[in-house]
Amino acid sequence: MNGLYLVIISALVFVLAYRFYGAFIAAKVLTLNQYKVTPAFRFEDGHDYVPTNKYVVFGHHFAAIAGAGPLVGPVIAAQFGYLPGALWILIGGVLAGAVHDMVILFCSMRYDGKSIAEIAKAQIGQKTGVATSFAVLFLNILCMAGMAVVIANALANSPWGTFTIGMTIPIAIFIGLYMQFLRPGKIKEGTIIGVVLTLLAVVAGPAVQASPTLAPLFTISHNGICIALIIYGFIAAALPVWLLLAPRDYLSTYMKIGTIGALALGILIVGPQIQMPATTQFCAGGGPVITGSVLPYIFVTIACGAVSGFHSMISTGTTPKMLMNERSILPVGYGAMVTESFVAMMALIAACALVPNDYFAINSSAAHFQALGIQVVDLPHLNEMVGENVAHRPGGAVSLAVGMAYIFSNLPGLDHLMNYWYHFCIMFEALFIMTIIDAGTRVGRYMLQELVGHVWPKFGDPNWKPGAIVASALICAAWGYLVLNGNLSTIWPIFGVSNQLLAIIALSISSVVICSMGKARYLWVTGLPWAFLMVMIFWADFLNIFEIYLPKGEWTMFTVSIIMAVLVIIVAIGAIRRCIYLAKTVPASYDTTETVEAEELKHLQELVKTDKAAQRFQELTIAHH
Numbered sequence: 001m002n003g004l005y006l007v008i009i010s011a012l013v014f015v016l017a018y019r020f021y022g023a024f025i026a027a028k029v030l031t032l033n034q035y036k037v038t039p040a041f042r043f044e045d046g047h048d049y050v051p052t053n054k055y056v057v058f059g060h061h062f063a064a065i066a067g068a069g070p071l072v073g074p075v076i077a078a079q080f081g082y083l084p085g086a087l088w089i090l091i092g093g094v095l096a097g098a099v100h101d102m103v104i105l106f107c108s109m110r111y112d113g114k115s116i117a118e119i120a121k122a123q124i125g126q127k128t129g130v131a132t133s134f135a136v137l138f139l140n141i142l143c144m145a146g147m148a149v150v151i152a153n154a155l156a157n158s159p160w161g162t163f164t165i166g167m168t169i170p171i172a173i174f175i176g177l178y179m180q181f182l183r184p185g186k187i188k189e190g191t192i193i194g195v196v197l198t199l200l201a202v203v204a205g206p207a208v209q210a211s212p213t214l215a216p217l218f219t220i221s222h223n224g225i226c227i228a229l230i231i232y233g234f235i236a237a238a239l240p241v242w243l244l245l246a247p248r249d250y251l252s253t254y255m256k257i258g259t260i261g262a263l264a265l266g267i268l269i270v271g272p273q274i275q276m277p278a279t280t281q282f283c284a285g286g287g288p289v290i291t292g293s294v295l296p297y298i299f300v301t302i303a304c305g306a307v308s309g310f311h312s313m314i315s316t317g318t319t320p321k322m323l324m325n326e327r328s329i330l331p332v333g334y335g336a337m338v339t340e341s342f343v344a345m346m347a348l349i350a351a352c353a354l355v356p357n358d359y360f361a362i363n364s365s366a367a368h369f370q371a372l373g374i375q376v377v378d379l380p381h382l383n384e385m386v387g388e389n390v391a392h393r394p395g396g397a398v399s400l401a402v403g404m405a406y407i408f409s410n411l412p413g414l415d416h417l418m419n420y421w422y423h424f425c426i427m428f429e430a431l432f433i434m435t436i437i438d439a440g441t442r443v444g445r446y447m448l449q450e451l452v453g454h455v456w457p458k459f460g461d462p463n464w465k466p467g468a469i470v471a472s473a474l475i476c477a478a479w480g481y482l483v484l485n486g487n488l489s490t491i492w493p494i495f496g497v498s499n500q501l502l503a504i505i506a507l508s509i510s511s512v513v514i515c516s517m518g519k520a521r522y523l524w525v526t527g528l529p530w531a532f533l534m535v536m537i538f539w540a541d542f543l544n545i546f547e548i549y550l551p552k553g554e555w556t557m558f559t560v561s562i563i564m565a566v567l568v569i570i571v572a573i574g575a576i577r578r579c580i581y582l583a584k585t586v587p588a589s590y591d592t593t594e595t596v597e598a599e600e601l602k603h604l605q606e607l608v609k610t611d612k613a614a615q616r617f618q619e620l621t622i623a624h625h
Contacts, residue, residue, distance in 0.1 A: 003349040004271045006086060010345040014338040017094040022334035027593040029522045030106045032326040035600040039113040040322055041617040049321045051620060054328040062336040064314045069304025070340050071429055072150055072396030074348035077301040079287045080294045081279035082352045088298055092306025093341030096529035100503055102333030103510040103526055104312045108320040116316045116506060123512045128574040132505060133451055135567035139498040140444045143310055144479035146495025147433045152225040154397035154426055158388060159218035160205035164427045167201035176243045202424050230480035236438035237445050237472035259428045263346055266407045276352035288364030289394055296540040300496030305344025309502025313443060324621045350403035362399040366392045386422035401425035444475040493544050494557055500537040501568045508575035515582035518589030541565055
């Protein structure tokens with residue numbers, strides 16, 4: 001089958017879903033109100049609460065949610081064939097992921113831009129709020145471990161890739177200093193310089209790889225890469241945000257948009273054939289990458305490409321503090337997620353364009369591949385074209401880079417540049433994974449400081465340097481321990497499970513908010529994906545515990561899995577009880593966007609007479625929205 005068909009089908013499904021299902025949720029379920037003054041104006045402080053153009057917010061939100069998950073998750077899931085992954089990306093993205101992101105974003109905006117734990121505390125109770133805080137902290141640590149293991153597998157013993165990624169750190173610091181002190185406010189200059197320097201780091205890679213002096217310095221083992229990532233995570237979380245994290249994220253956004261756009265164009269021009277069958281024999285289990293069966297593991301493997309609990313940390317973090325109008329919840333919440341699902345579909349196409357035997361050779365260990373009893377086909381030629389041995393590098397990153405490079409190299413006149421395309425794609429993937437690591441580690445540091453701050457108030461001050469350093473070290477030590485003592489087969493399943501467990505928490509809290517609005521008849525919008533994920537993800541967690549962790553004596557993973565399950569069950573039970581109570585006691589509301597906006601407009605006209613925030617809201621939003 002031609003990959004172009006999947007691109008067209010996906011684009012049509014996501015556009016229609018946004019136009020009709022997303023609009024239905026906005027108008028009937030959430031009754032978005034363009035005349036309601038948003039938290040960005042009511043609490044404007046120039047630091048966290050900053051009214052921002054919706055297109056800029058969309059870019060920020062998309063860059064923050066679209067990390068490695070939509071890239072490597074579908075690639076790993078390709079071991080089951082292209083069909084299971086493609087179906088879950090389409091169905092899950094439309095009915096679960098986009099709904100999850102949109103509704104929890106709405107909830108946070110209605111609760112002054114507060115975190116998911118604070119919403120749970122307000123809606124369900126203090127105990128549920130505390131359980132949510134601990135659950136989010138645990139899940140954040142597991143997300144960091146899942147991301148780090150993918151980078152380690154991709155960069156181990158690869159001097160070109162390690163040099164390129166290593167250079168992005170001083171480049172980001174230089175750009176941070178450049179825009180902070182040397183040329184304040186010159187964003188365009190800093191962007192051009194940063195992108196050019198990053199591309200030069202890719203071009204200089206072959207010289208480093210061929211150098212007898214430099215190559216050994218950048219040829220680092222798997223554990224060496226892990227330790228380097230732990231150190232990097234600690235430094236990035238402790239340094240001022242403007243010095244490393246902000247410029248790195250900013251440059252990463254340009255790289256992401258440019259590369260994904262180029263991949264989409266490449267697929268349209270090349271029209272690669274899908275060589276992976278619709279389903280493989282590994283649907284029943286025993287695969288070389290994920291040992292479990294397609295059910296339930298497809299739902300934890302695809303992760304961010306269909307539904308991601310990690311998104312709730314963004315949807316209740318920075319984004320609700322920036323949106324200028326409630327109507328923007330639809331394009332930012334629903335729209336960014338279906339865009340990410342489209343990216344996931346393209347990643348799946350790139351992986352499935354490889355010969356299946358070569359795909360399995362790349363994504364399995366030497367012992368697992370030998371046990372399959374199959375032979376490589378084009379892999380020796382691919383190794384020669386990319387300039388290094390890509391066999392037995394599980395994690396999805398390498399096979400995706402090879403698939404993307406294969407598509408790019410088939411463009412007219414670019415067939416001789418596959419080694420550059422490959423290392424550029426490795427840099428592209430690792431750059432975004434590291435962006436998740438540094439941002440996620442910083443978020444984890446904030447959460448840990450907040451939790452300890454209830455007992456030791458001084459530690460809860462995010463500006464207290466000793467507390468920031470200790471919290472950063474503890475978070476890095478936690479996910480670093482998991483990476484150094486695990487591997488892809490053990491870490492990725494628990495990463496996928498933890499990510500979806502967080503989605504369960506977000507959907508359960510969203511369901512409570514919907515009931516509190518008198519919209520219990522629409523509970524199925526969040527209730528169905530909530531119930532479906534409860535069954536599938538707890539099934540996967542059960543299998544992880546009793547078929548992977550216990551037989552191998554991996555007590556850390558076993559303990560963490562049990563703790564996560566208990567915390568999520570506490571939240572889910574509290575949410576169910578609250579939904580039942582609210583459905584019985586709150587009168588049904590039949591308001592729509594049209595009716596609530598008529599009332600809110602009258603209220604706004606009175607409010608602007610005395611309230612400066614309302615005046616600013618009307619001037620900047622209503623006249624231009």
